Amino acid sequence: MRALLALELEPGHGGPLFLAIAEAIAGDIMRGRLRPGVRLPGTRALAQELGVHRNTVDSAYQELITQGWLRAEPARGTFVAQDLPQGLMARTVRPAPVEPVVPPPVLTFSEGAPDPKLVPAKALARAFGRALMSPAFRAGADYGDPRGMLSLRQTLTTYLGSDRGVVTDPARLVITRGSQMALFLAAKAALSPGEVIAVENPGYPLAWGAFRAAGAVLRGVAVDAGGLNIDALEAALSCDPRIRAVYVTPHHQYPTTVTMGAARRLQLLELMKRHGLTLIEDDYDHEYRFEGRPVLPLAARAPVDLPLIYVGSLSKLLSPGIRIGYALAPEPLLSRMAEARAAIDRQGDAPLEAALAELIRDGDLGRHARKARRVYRARRDLLVEMLSAHLGDRVSFDLPAGGLALWLRCEGVSAEVWAKRAEQAGLALLPGTRFAFDLSETQAFRLGYGALEEGQIARAVTILARSWPG
Structure with a gap:
């Protein structure tokens, strides 16, 4: 629905005309005359109605878009924003004798989220539709395994072997609703309540939250230009015998982005084996390597007898809203993770898992x-x-x-x-x-x-x- 604007421009405004127009539109939004989602007239039509140049109306619209009052949709037009907070006041409106409300930021440097606009939506929708119509889904077969859909675990096994040098089999994989669940399950499987996990400092607060929710106690270990500092980790192990696991992000350390070098990786693996610790490796963005030779995960070269839980995610490759993660672990850690997963999420999202398995098999995910x-x-x-x-x-x-x-x-x-x-x-x-x-x-x-x-x-x-x- 397109709005018919009958703007009342404040006489004697004194400022640029485009700001007067912007104030009038913002005022109509605050009064409720222009509701969220309403489409505004085009700049040419409103300029003719007001008797001003089209560029003046365009500047007013751009000002309101910047402030968060309006949103522009390519090939569709300009609309009143849907998510206007209560009490929001435009910066262009003259201040009232009350405490001014600061408008929300219109740009965000995120923690490292991907662009959901790049998702291969058509291919994913086709695969999802086929999954919903499949005989297996209609019959309810193969949807009860708490480790996740067998088809996705099989394709991930091939994918991890060819792309990352991680040799495994479907029985050692558990599919989760994002890597956050995988981290929680890893801590539940590797630690008893009150035992300590060493984490990177600075590091990933959401992982810390998952570990604490699983009953673990955390100890920070310093990060330097090469990632987790091995000397600092050894010192922590000497001081605290309760440490039973270590959490690392070696590919791109979170948040500093540094890559752990080969020598330090070998030191870390040797230290883990010597102390009998569980290593939780979070490889949250392995697909995004722009320069240099690919760096293989610790899981690709770890000794077979080292208890290592390898956590990854397809959400970083696609969109934060597509909640699919996974974890690779040896027995009996994998069984304990699957048991804990069954208690909180019996079967996961079977159609989405089947659709992503198809995207991997058909090469759509690789092309994306x-x-x-x-x-x-x-x-x-x-x-x-x-x-x-x-x-x-x-x-x-x-x-x-x-x-x-x-x-x-x-x-x-x-x-x-x-x-x-x-x-x-x-x-x-x-x-x-x-x-x-x-x-x-x-x-x-x-x-x-x-x-x-x-x-x-x-x-x-x-x-x-x-x-x-x-």
């Missing part, structure tokens, strides 16, 4: 991965170029060889203060303190760029530079 790597590499390169041009030596970073995020260091200024200033200007950031195990001041940001298009990256860096508190 190759396309996504090209897109994300271009976005990474643009982000690096923009940061260098706009911030220069005020920040520092190492070029990540892959992944969907960059670790930006900003020694000399407060990352928390910088984040607050950027938020007021419309950009949401994740300061390094969010990833510090001991909540210490970490003057850095994790800039997840994957979900931002090129124009958005350029605007985000511009806001970041203008918000610099130094």
Whole structure:
């Protein structure tokens, strides 16, 4: 439905005409005259109605889109945004004698989420439809195994062997609703309540939450330029005999993105075996390697008698909304994980698992991965170029060889203060303190760029530079 606008422009506004138009539209939204989802007239039609130039109306619309009042949909038009918070006031509206409400950020550097717009939606929809119509699904057969659909476990076995050098069989795999569930199940299987797991510091807070929910106690171990510091881990093991497991993200350490080198990987595996510990390897974004030779997981070279739980996800390759993860583990860890999974999620999402198995078999997932790597590499390169041009030596970073995020260091200024200033200007950031195990001041940001298009990256860096508190 398209709205008919009868705007009342405030007399004697004194400012640019496009701001007066923007204020009038925002006022109609606040009064409820323009409801969420309503389509606005085109810029040409409204310009003729108001007797102004079309560019003036276009500038008003762009101002409201930036503030979050409107959204533009290519080939469809401009609409009132659906997710307007209660009490939101436009920055262009003159202040009332009450505490002003800061509009929500319109751009976000995420923690490293992929772009859902790149999902091979048509191929996935076709595969999902075929799964729903399959005789097995209609008969209810093969849908009761808490380890997940056999077809997906079989295709993942082939995929992990050819793509990552991980040799396994379907019986050692459990499919989960995202890697978060896999991490919870891993901790339940590897640790008794009150036992300790060593985690990276800085590290991944959601993994810490999964471990705590499973009853584990956490101990932070320092990360340096090579990933988890082995000397620091050895010192922790000497001080705390309760440590029974270690959690690592060796491919792209979360959040710093560094890759653990071959020598340190061998040191870690030797240390695990010597102390009889369980190693939980989170390979959350293995598909995104842009330069250099592929780095194989620890699971590809670990001794067969080392209790290692390898966790991966298809959500990072597709979309956060597609909740499919998996874990590879030896017996009896796998049986304990499957038992715990059955208690909280009896059979998972069988049609989605069957559809993803088909995407892997038919090569659609591989083609999507190759396309996504090209897109994300271009976005990474643009982000690096923009940061260098706009911030220069005020920040520092190492070029990540892959992944969907960059670790930006900003020694000399407060990352928390910088984040607050950027938020007021419309950009949401994740300061390094969010990833510090001991909540210490970490003057850095994790800039997840994957979900931002090129124009958005350029605007985000511009806001970041203008918000610099130094």
